[in-house]
Amino acid sequence: MDETTDPNAAPSLRQGRSPREHLKRAAAVLPMVRPVARYVPKNPAFLLGAAAVGLGFLAWRNRERIRRTAAPLIEDARVRGIALAQRLPRRRQDEIGA
Structure with a gap:
């Protein structure tokens, strides 16, 4: 061969x-x-x-592989951000939303 x-x-x-x-x-x-x-x-x-x-x-x-790798990290950051926003005092949330 x-x-x-x-x-x-x-x-x-x-x-x-x-x-x-x-x-x-x-x-x-x-x-x-x-x-x-x-x-x-x-x-x-x-x-x-x-x-x-x-x-x-x-x-x-490599965008598909990057997307598969980053998706769980982005989802975790989103959940943590929502939890942090809910723990803020109500007055501060109104300022952020306005």
């Missing part, structure tokens, strides 16, 4: 792509990245923006 038909092989090898082809793709992207890379030392906001976009992308891809 060779690398391209081995079910336990890395995904890139199962698809018939060699590691060299991945390097060629990375080299093809470099001309697009170089102009931005020149300005990063002068303006680090490029890195901050890229990090924000990357985190946003990851959050979007």
